[in-house]
Amino acid sequence: MPHATDDRNYRLPTSVRPARYQLTLSLDPGRRVFAGEGQVGLELAAPTGELVLHAAALDLTRAELRTADGPRAVRVVPAPASETVRLVLERPAPAGAATLELAWNGHVSDGLRGLYQAAGVAVTQFEAADARRVFPCFDEPGFKAPWALTVEAPAGLALLSNGAPERTTEAAGRQRVAFRETPPLPTYLVALACGALEARPAGAARGVPVRTWAVPEKLALTAFAQEVALEVLPRLEDYFGLPYAFGKLDQVGVPEFEAGAMENAGLVTYREAALLLDPATAALPVKKRVAEVITHELAHQWFGNWVTMQWWDDLWLNESFATWMAAKIVDGWRPEWRVWLDFDAGKAAALHLDALRSTHPVRAEVKNPEDMTESFDVITYEKGGAVLRMIEGYLGEGPFRDGIRLYMRRHAKANAVAGQLWAALAEASGQPVPELADAWIGGPGYPVVEVRREGRRVALGQRRFYSEPGVAEAGERWPVPLVLRYEDAGGVKEARHLLRGAAGELTLPGEGEVRWLVANGGSTGFYRVAYDAASAAALARHLPRLAPSERIGLIADQWALVRAGAREPADFLDLLAAFGGEEDYAVLDELVGRLAGLEARLADEPVRQRFQRFVANLVGPAFARAGWDPAPGEPDALRMRRAALLRALALVAREPAAVAEGARRLDRFLGGDAAALEPNLHDAAVAMAARAGDERRFEALRARFKVEPDPALKRRYLTGLALFEDPALAARAEALAFGDEIPLQDAASYMGALLANRTAREGFWGALRQRWDAVQQRVGGAPMLLRRVVEAVGQLPERRHLEEATAFFAAHPVPAARQAIAQTLERMRQDVALWERLGPAVARWLAAR
Structure with a gap:
């Protein structure tokens, strides 16, 4: 009969729990091997004849269990299907405390998981289930324990872990560093970095030392990331009402990294493009992206690291919250950046994916490591974050924050599940949060809210939205917290309504004619809106009265309805044409994105050329007025507007004069004239130059890609190589x-x-x-x-x-x-x-x- 560990979906029993890890790891990066030894303190809830730990691609050379009645020999039985080892005891161990003595050998990974090499830096990436490739351990998030690590490595290299170094000794060209013991952590948050790294001088955020690390040739690009961490860490402490718990904060730019970043407690690792930049040459979107990623990872130090999900089906508890929190904190720090509009762009990607039949709930069932990897998508991050924002809007900022603080205190240093978060929010707000939250988190999809207005009376309906025409809805309904924004003789007003069933009705407060109505005010809701013809026409006539987020939402919703066969393409194109005078860069970004999508899919060449002329006529005059070069002291909003117009003119309309000028300016920039291209135009210039480029330009971009230290520019040159036509x-x-x-x-x-x-x-x-x-x-x-x-x-x-x-x-x-x-x-x-x-x-x- 097969053993339970032969099942790839095997979960560790909770009758054996780790109490403390005290381990030593000896690294030899040049030979791509390592060795480990140490003790794992255990708590046995009942007598047992075997222990099961995770271990993948490790060779256990010694294992012994010590209990109150003496030591026990252990027979090691690997179970590759579940990436575990069975430790079969020579005689059963009693309930109570025990110590497991271990020694093992392993190899540096060839990929970007476990312990791997990246351009001279050995670094770990353990989420979701790869700590088992470096340590025999209880590699599930529900098993939190303190970690006391000691690491041996070649002398002269930077050596970092979650805790600060307590003792360092050197002998025979080797260094041995004992790191301060951590608070209880799950295995996926343990981290090491060893290599040729240098740090900026430490700053301090309310007494917490903060350092930002990079390979030596990129150290000059760390100042902005250091500033962000020092600014947002106190803001996060204030929001949670709890001090930062992990003693110090190291941020490390890793030359190769699978994801964007990883929130290891006290040692956050990043893809270089998510951490390093030159503020003098970085485009505004690059700065915002770095700030949001850093803030996302630091928000995890509370939501995920201090209070941890019990199992991976609540991964969204970590990622959704950090996604929402990053926008909230950065917006408080730099309101002029309008990062909620960037948040809405992420929400748009989630709306697109969640309209498929093959979507999944935010809280998805996870059985094994492969399921975990597939959970890292826009549903988990962006839909979950949008739902949290919608709930906050319904409860109010104060009650929502109070509920989060209660949740943090109640589950400090421990694990929690979604229901415990809803309970804390309900207790703090007095509102039926579980009813609202479970409907949005526990099931797939979202509604389209149908709006029909006659005077001040608004009739509402909802059905599940599918992007495929003709798909029958299955009767799902959501509690939809609507924010209706409208204008009458008394000015612009708001009304709130919770649509619970398939249909509803309300009368808008006030008197006189209602000029226009937006049914997703501020675009804070995670749903589409389908207006009756008269209401849609009224919105098109009053576009300047709508907030930028509402204009973006109007374009996105109308396009989604065209995809679903619920609106005519001509009506959507008429709407796009009405935006010819648009001046807000975020709305222009949405407009240009839709125009680019249309142009890219037109297969008939004469039709595409006519469409390109339409786009050139739509945006050309505005770009001519803006010109290529900014005025001294010109604000970011105008620079971003110029960039959006150029993308439409040169990359969608392919207007020859604009393409030629962009290519000339890029050549000058590559030749050393930094003033030839305003930073926000650089991305478009690389694309237009590549599309029309010759062999000389191909080799110029290829050569620049190889030596460029700035990760954002390096990535642009690389992408440019793939664009030559x-x-x-x-x-x-x-x-x-x-x-x-x-x-x-x-x-x-x-x-x-x-x-x-x-x-x-x-x-x-x-x-x-x-x-x-x-x-x-x-x-x-x-x-x-x-x-x-x-x-x-x-x-x-x-x-x-x-x-x-x-x-x-x-x-x-x-x-x-x-x-x-x-x-x-x-x-x-x-x-x-x-x-x-x-x-x-x-x-x-x-x-x-």
């Missing part, structure tokens, strides 16, 4: 995708750019299928990247591509990306059908203008 250069760009020149962390995004390139996509799609085994082997140690490669296939536009992709993934299943494959193919089916009906509709609309 000369067939010979596109083929050279394709070849790079399968070599070592492209860093592993950037492989998926580079492949995605090739698949989006009209010239490169056919050749690369064929090569990707032919060399799939090699691609899987390269990115297999970074499953999140493999998922991104699968998702990139969804950019292929034609029905034959859909048929090829469907057949290919049926013949080449990817267990670590099952969900991604299902979602990608569903999106492709919808996109192909959409553009088969939308192309002729766009042609008719253009012909009628």
Whole structure:
């Protein structure tokens, strides 16, 4: 009969729990090996004849259990299916305290998980389930315990862990560092970094030392990240009403990193592009992105590290909260950045994914490590964050914060589940939070709210929204907290209404004519809105009276309804044309994104050229007034507006004069003239120069990519190589995708750019299928990247591509990306059908203008 550990979904029994880890790890990065030894203190709730710990790719060379009645020999039985080892005792151990003595050997990982090498830096990445590749341990979040680590490594290298160094000794070219014991931590938050790293001088946030680390040649790019941490850490302490718990804070830019960052307690690791920048040359979106990522990771020091989820099905408790909290804290620090609009852009991606039949709930069932990896998506992060924002808006900022503080105090240093968060929020607010929250977190999808207005009377309805035309809804209903914003003779007003059932009705307070009505005021709700024809027309007439977030939401909702077959394409195009005088850069970003999506999918060349002329006429005069060069002291808002207009003119309309000027300015910039390109124009200039570029420019970008220290610029040059539309250069760009020149962390995004390139996509799609085994082997140690490669296939536009992709993934299943494959193919089916009906509709609309 098979043992329970032969099941890949095996969970450790709770009758044996770790009480304390005291371990020593000896690193030899040059030989890519390590050795470990030490003791794990245990609490046995009942007598037992065996212990089970996680261990993957480790060789246990010694194991002995000591209890009150003496030591016991242990027989080690690996269980590869569940990545565990059974420690079979020579005689049963009694209930009570015990100490497990262990020694083991292991290897540095070839991927970006466990302990891996990144350009001279050995670093760990343990979330979700890879601490077991370095330590035999209880590798589930419900098992929290203090960690007392000692690490041996070559002398002369920086050596960092969660705690501050307490004792350091050196002998025979080796260093031995004993780190301060941590508060109770789950295994996924334990971390080490060892290598050629240097730090800025430490700053202090209310007595907490803060240092930001990078490889020596990038140390100059750490100042902004240090400033962000020092600014936001006190703000987070104030919000939670609790001091930072982990003694010190080290932030490390890692040369290769699978995700964006990792919130290890006291030692936060980052992809370099999420931490390092030069404030003098960084575009505003780069600064905002770095600030939001840092704040997200620091919010985790409370929500996730101080109070930890019990199991991975509540991963959203960590990620949703940190996503929402990052926007809230950064907005308080830099309100002029309007980061809630960036938050809304993330919410838009979640709305798109959650309209598929293959979506999943925010709180998704997780059975094993592969399920955990697939949980790191926009549903977990952005939908969950948007739902929290919606709940805060319903409860009010004060009661919501009070509930979070209560939750933090009640579950300090321990684990919790979603229901305990809802209970704390309900207790603090006096509102039925579980009813509201469970409906949004526990099930998939969201509603479209239908609005019909006659005078001051508003009739409301809801049904589940699917992006595929003709899909029948199954009768799901949500408690929808509506914020209705409208204008009458008394000015702009707000009304709130909780729509509980399939339909509802209210009368707007006030008197006189209602000029317009927005049913998702401030765009804080996670739902679509479908207005009756008269209400939609009124909004189009009064666009300047709407908040920027509401104008963005109007465009997004109308496009979603076109995709679903619920609105005519001509009506949507009429709406876009009404934005010709738009001046807000965030709204322009949304507008340009929709225009770019239309242009990219128009297969008929004469129709595409007419559409490009329409776009040029829409935005060209505004860009001509803005010009290429900013005035002295020009605010960020105007610089960002110029950048949005240029993207529309040069990248969507492909206006020849703008493309040529952008390429000339990029050449000057690459030649050393930093003033040739305002930083916010750099991204568009690289793209336009690459699309029309020759071999000289291809080699110039390739050479600059190899030596550029600034990670944001480096990434732009790399992406630029995938955008060349000369067939010979596109083929050279394709070849790079399968070599070592492209860093592993950037492989998926580079492949995605090739698949989006009209010239490169056919050749690369064929090569990707032919060399799939090699691609899987390269990115297999970074499953999140493999998922991104699968998702990139969804950019292929034609029905034959859909048929090829469907057949290919049926013949080449990817267990670590099952969900991604299902979602990608569903999106492709919808996109192909959409553009088969939308192309002729766009042609008719253009012909009628």
